[in-house]
Amino acid sequence: xxxxxxxxxxxxxxxxxxxxxxxxxxxxxxxxxxxxxxxxxxxxxxxxxxxxxxxxxxxxxxxxxxxxxxxxxxxxxxxxxxxxxxxxxxxxxxxxxxxxxxxxxxxxxxxxxxxxxxxxxxxxxxxxxxxxxxxxxxxxxxxxxxxxxxxxxxxxxxx
Numbered sequence: 154x155x156x157x158x159x160x161x162x163x164x165x166x167x168x169x170x171x172x173x174x175x176x177x178x179x180x181x182x183x184x185x186x187x188x189x190x191x192x193x194x195x196x197x198x199x200x201x202x203x204x205x206x207x208x209x210x211x212x213x214x215x216x217x218x219x220x221x222x223x224x225x226x227x228x229x230x231x232x233x234x235x236x237x238x239x240x241x242x243x244x245x246x247x248x249x250x251x252x253x254x255x256x257x258x259x260x261x262x263x264x265x266x267x268x269x270x271x272x273x274x275x276x277x278x279x280x281x282x283x284x285x286x287x288x289x290x291x292x293x294x295x296x297x298x299x300x301x302x303x304x305x306x307x308x309x310x311x312x
Contacts (some may be wrong), residue, residue, distance in 0.1 A: 158196065159289075160185050160187065160196055160198040160232075160234040161230075161232045161233065161234045163185060163198070164183065164185065164198055164199075164200050164209055164221060164224070165230045165232055165247075166209040166275055167200075167224055168200065168224045168225065168227075168228075168230075168232075169228070171224045171225040172181070172215070172225055172228060175225050176233055177273040179224050179225050180201070180223040180224060180225035181200075181210060181223060181224045182199075182200060182201040182202035182203075182223045182224070182227060182250075183199065183201070183202055183223075183224055184197065184198075184199045184200075184202040184203070184204075184205055184247060185197065185198050185199070186205065186217075186245065186247070188239060188245070188309065190239075190311070190312075192261060193238060193239055193240070194236050194237065194238060194239055195207070195217070195236065195238075195239045195245060196234060196235070196236045197217050197219065197234060197235055197236075197237075197252050198219050198221065198232055198233065198234035198235070199217075199218075199219050199221055200221045200222065200223055200224045201221065201222055201223030201224070202223075202244060202250075203224070203248065203249075203253075203265075204216040204217050204218045204247060205217040205245060205247050205248075206245075206246040206248075206272055207237060207239075207243060207244070207245055207246075208243065208244040208245075208246060208270065208272055208273070208276060209240065209242075209243055210240070210241075210242040210243065210276075210278050212273050213273075214272065214273060215237065216267060217235065217237065218223045218235075219232070219233040219234060219235050221231045222234070223258070239311050240307045240311065241311055241312065242310065242311065242312075243311050244276075244283075244308050244309065244310045245308070245309040245310075245311075246272055246307070246308050247305075247306075247307045247308075248268070248304075248305060248306045248307070249300030249302075249303050249304060249305040249306075250299055250302070251257060251301070251303045251304040251305075252268060252287075252291060252304050252305075252306055253267070253268045254302060255291060255293070255294070255295045255301065255302070255304075257295055257296065258295075258296050263291060263294050264293070267294075268287070270284075270297065271287050271290055275287065280308040280309070284306050284307075284308055287306060288304070288306060291304070310311055
């Protein structure tokens, strides 16, 4: 079995295990990624989670999309995986939906498009600075440093 199919299998096995121990209605989203520097690729699969963002040195982005329901929803397999080149200075951006599903005082959503724009316009910052800047902008947008939902943002850069 090749390593890309292994991510499909990982999600299928995790789905079966979650269903065996959880109550009806329990579910989890998940994005799994394997970075293989020797092969200069990113392998990925998701279960109901937002697509990861692959930010290129020139500022262009690719959304890493595959099919797959959240874990625990259905006993079916149905998970897909993908693979993309991971070039020098590319950044892989992983985040939870709490980052783009927040609102300002007037009820305007932050949204994925705003997140994508921030990712692109802050490309010149180091990954650590980029994370801090994006989180600060999200807090400023909603008018509070406390998030209502979980917010996670991880940026990996290939040297």
